[in-house]
Amino acid sequence: MKKQISLIVAILALLGTSYAQGQQEPMRLSLQESIKYALQNRASLQATRNEEKIAKAKVGEIRATGLPQVNAAVEVGNNFIQQKTLFDPSSFGAAQELDDFVITPEQIDSGEPIVLKPSYSEPQPTNEERQLQAISFVQPYTGNATVSASQLLFDGSYLIGLKAAKTYTELSRKNTIQSEIEVAEQVSKAYYGVLVNGARMELLTQNLVRLDTLLNQTKVMFDNGVAEKLDVDRLRVQLNNLKVERQKAERLMLLSESLLKFQMGLSQSQPVLLTDELAAVDIDLGQLNPQNFDYSNRIEYSLLETQQSLAELDFRNKKSGYLPKLSLNARYGYIGVGESLSDVLNVRAGSNNTTDRNWFDFGYFGAQLQVPIFDGFRKRYQLQQAKITLDNTKLGFETLRQSIDLDLKQASTELTNALDVLESQQENLELANEIARVAKIKFQEGVGTNLEVVTAETDLREAQTNYYAAMYDALIAKVNLEKATGTLLTK
Template sequence: MKINKYNSLVFAMLFGFALSGQAQTKQWTLEECVRYALDHNITIKLSELDVNNAEIDKKGALGNFLPSVNGNASHSWNIGLNQDVTTGILRNSTTQYSSVGIGAGVDIYKGLQNQNAYRKAKLSIIASEYQLLKMQEDISLNVANAFLQILGYKEDLKVKIEQLAIDEKRLKRSEEMVNAGTIPRGDLFDLKATIATDKQNITVSENNLLISKLSLAQLLQLKEFADFDVIDDTNAKDENNIMAQSPIDIYNKAKETRTELKLAQANLEIAEKNVAIAKGAYQPTLSAFYNFNTRASYSDVITGSTPNTANPTSQIGFVEGTNQAVLTNNFVPVLGGAPPILDQFNDNKGQSFGLQLNVPIFNGFSARNNVERNKVSLEKSKIDLEQKSLDLQRNVYTAFTNAKGALNTFESATVTLEARQQAYNYAKEKYDVGLMNSFDFSQAQTLLTNAQTEVIRTKYDYIFKIKILEFYFGIPIVPIPAK
């Protein structure tokens, strides 16, 4: 038979569980399982990270109220014909320049977008915390369901093993009775077939138990699951007297405590803030700015002038009428070294500041479309809240009906078991004295086993239905600690 990788992994885990029966195992209670899942489940850890992200978003929204301050610095080389930034003279040279500056800006008015964004960020934290709590509650219910399945399979396996022991004793006694000639030899064949069926049922129950343990171990994110086992600390009684409550009372209590309604309400308020933020784009924005700059040059500077001996004069015109040339003395600049850098930074500094007003006139309908889009999301949030309320009402009434039905089924199964036990005892007395054949006795025994299995199934089904009803009434499986 071809076995894929997934099946190989499952078989390895089941083999690990089987080996654990040879060693001492830790017995986990329901409360221990739930608390361990709340601390280690991967899905819950992801929800916790979502809360952390919401906290970071809140810090970002708060930062929008603060000024933005940025510094800048540059150093450049210019080769060829350049204008000296300090003298304004054009000349061929290689020059270096340095500049530094700092700028600041702050929003004075932005259509209340920053205020609404901050309020939205705080609501997002609340929503993410509700989402985390809902995830913790869902995991708690899943753990409880898996835990009770294990207990049910353990009791079922115990019944099957006891049944096998009884049948093996019957086989030994029947062999003695056959040898004594009390019953026919054919009864032995029926009994041997019954024992083979008992062993097959035990194998099925063992597999169900191992798989249920594997499911719970994976839900708890256990790495060492080979020695995993649970202990029965449950009680098939309505300890909190939840069945004495009416469905309407449970529903009214659920409306006050259920996380899904609180989450839907928080999402509705977030949608309202998104509409307010989008409407802020219709309004003008006013901001203030301030800039400081200074610069320095590493080039030589003009310190004076001297007559040009090579070309002492040059004609600049002539006298009208006489055509006598008008001359002027030529001078050449005297260059000196660049002043100290710090002095240049001090002498060349400059500042600018002011206000900037932006008035939205036309933006291709983007602002209006964004508002309409957020209004649609708001309507969806309103419908979602209403739907969550209707779902909660339906779930509460369904849970109450299921719990009531599970109780009636459990009580009926218990009564049936008592009757089957009496019928089995009577059949055993007749079989022991030879007044009943092996086939009829096996039928009575099968009916007793089925009744025992049904009691086990209905017992843990009733316990889980009660847990769900208590869950809606605000009674957690275990108290969930605040983060």
């Protein structure tokens, strides 16, 4: 019984959770709020910003090359085959021998002091002594502990590399801005798509109510013998078609909302409620066919400027390869020797220990100047490549300016045409509404036919579809023009 109660409680809790999720509060969003949310939460943008962080870390990595480099190393090893060299013992010479000398009786009898002047002679080495012998100056076990440091004093490539790294960071930042503009474009188009589909849904609902009312009125007229069954059937066909059209519009509405959530980086389970209205959307006609356009307003132009700076720095970097490099180096450490590993590990290196030491220190400090002399013309060819790359970057400005001019002209033309079509379709919609209203009145008064009503309703729905299609095209053209003029996303 307790298990059954626990199971019921669990089921009720699960149902309560599902109900709470189903009743999730919709997120109210304006277009600007949607763009802001996307800029903060879109996964692709987060990845782009991570690339920008990587570029900043790259600057630190290059800067670290010019800072002091300090390393420590400890090594112990076994010279299991000791290095040998040939040694000639005779090169050190043999021990000198005292030459014979004689003291005469006269010298003894004279009573004078006798001064001895010994002389020495070097014996000639034997053939055996002249033979080379292989000896080793290496102990079986050795070890060393070293601390080394170096400091770069001058390197032209390093100095230019620092500037290039900062420029690369700027390029990464502009790439992020370009991605943000693309996201703003995608969100704007998806937002307008939801607005247009929502307005069309409301209109289809109104059409359903109006047609359903007309069908009921026609049924009454048929029951009273005023209308024919054919009139009722025609209206029922129209009503069924309109219901199917509305179902398709509902699915399209859900799909457009899903697209908007995707472009925003928003969970698909989160309901949204758009607060902007189509009537409040402003289209700035002053942007049409702009004169004396500032190309730097376009992020693509700014990106190309940064790429040109990088190409110039790369060219200078290749030239700096002909300059010398200057650095300081220092080393200090100990080298130990021994007959066994335990002997090496038993470190005896104290300053007071002068007779039984097995570890001896050493030190070095110096400056190194490296001057390039000849590299087989490698740097020459690198300079040629860098120069051509720089020239191509400069040539790209003219192509980009022409492309921007074309974008402006195309976007202006598309918006002008879209506004003309929208104005025409709005007039057609008003006429279709009036025709449908008059046809309904004539039919109800008995001076018109049901066929006229059906035809008018069909023409009205077609006019509505064309009107909202024209409105969507105008909104998309508006976004394209704002992107072309560089005003879509301003910070």
